[in-house]
């Protein structure tokens with residue numbers, strides 16, 4: 075039914091064997107059979123799924139009033155004041171919207187209006203949203219579509235693991251910033267003018283990248299000299315995810331402050347709230363165009379009540395402190411795994427924003443993507459984590475070889491230990507336990523014999539295809555004694571190639 079009614083480009087996690095989640099709490103999701111999954115994906119459900127304080131605040135305000143920003147209301151002011159208290163003083167004018175995409179689209183308008191320039195610089199592999207304007211500035215998307223607009227300019231991702239300047243470079247921050255300087259000069263030579271440099275404070279789709287120190291301040295200097303603005307996309311990384319700071323851009327030091335910040339996902343803990351904050355001067359230029367900015371739902375009393383409740387929970391439950399402690403512990407465990415498993419090329423991250431980059435060859439840094447030969451029977455690790463230990467996690471990066479950790483901020487030390495233990499077991503089985511292979515194919519055989527719905531195999535290709543599908547589906551059973559027993563009964567005396 076879903077395939078018929080819902081656009082097929084709206085993809086599912088684990089599309090070969092999707093999960094139907096019917097309720098959630100904290101860092102846990104529960105499927106229709108009551109099976110519990112540990113959520114390592116959702117940075118949206120920032121303070122924990124269905125947090126009672128958030129639900130209470132939402133229900134109370136919903137019961138009282140939900141108008142729009144054309145009427146006076148206290149909570150939008152209180153909320154803006156609370157957000158302002160987390161930000162440098164110069165960022166004090168807020169626009170409330172409904173999604174990260176809307177926030178970035180508005181940021182683009184603000185930058186163009188203020189600078190009267192058109193061109194935009196973005197990081198390679200960046201994603202800034204799904205609106206037409208943002209697909210245009212998202213190499214991650216436009217590379218798959220019509221291509222790059224002439225006003226969009228792409229600079230290298232400052233990835234010190236596999237990028238053009240690496241950890242062994244004396245000053246990668248300066249070196250990567252200089253690629254922006256060179257690009258600006260090139261744009262000027264061709265007659266273009268820079269309106270904005272857009273970057274996530276920690277590029278996530280790019281593979282959980284930590285920007286080298288000094289990068290953002292230097293880039294801001296070059297962009298300002300060209301008359302442009304620095305837009306920090308904090309849609310994924312804001313609200314204390316990095317633990318030590320409320321905003322990820324603050325990791326770049328006190329001498330750096332963006333001109334515009336966009337925020338979204340964690341703001342409403344699942345409720346659609348997003349925001350743009352900027353300076354008085356930039357807001358003034360936007361106002362001077364004489365056109366009203368009205369957003370039907372943005373900043374409504376319910377959204378603001380929820381946003382305020384999220385801020386309260388972050389403070390009351392010391393979720394930033396938790397991100398520091400649990401994130402450090404998880405990183406430590408993953409570093410230990412790196413010493414043991416050659417497939418782990420890099421572990422990086424800060425707070426509860428962590429990436430584990432998988433490679434088939436450490437020296438060449440060959441990405442271990444889904445089909446990498448070291449991957450047991452071509453079943454991706456993230457699928458095995460779900461099937462065998464009910465851990466849901468996603469992958470990203472240009473080669474889809476980075477396991478991304480950005481769980482709800484109530485993630486615990488025990489959760490981190492479960493994740494590390496599970497990855498260790500999966501990787502150990504993958505590389506060191508040939509017997510697992512043998513069992514694995516036997517399980518596949520058992521599944522085939524049990525699969526009453528499948529038609530007879532009429533060609534080797536059909537058999538191979540079916541094997542691949544069943545292989546993926548059957549991973550969940552790899553630990554179940556039933557299948558081992560079943561195999562022993564069914565396959566006595568048979569040989570498996």
Ligand SMILES: Cc1ncc(COP(=O)(O)O)c(C=O)c1O
Pocket residue numbers: 172173174175176178201202203204274278307309310338339
């Ligand atoms: C960095 C970043 N910016 C913007 C967006 C767009 O946000 P939304 O999906 O809320 O429109 C996303 C969404 O994934 C994102 O990751």
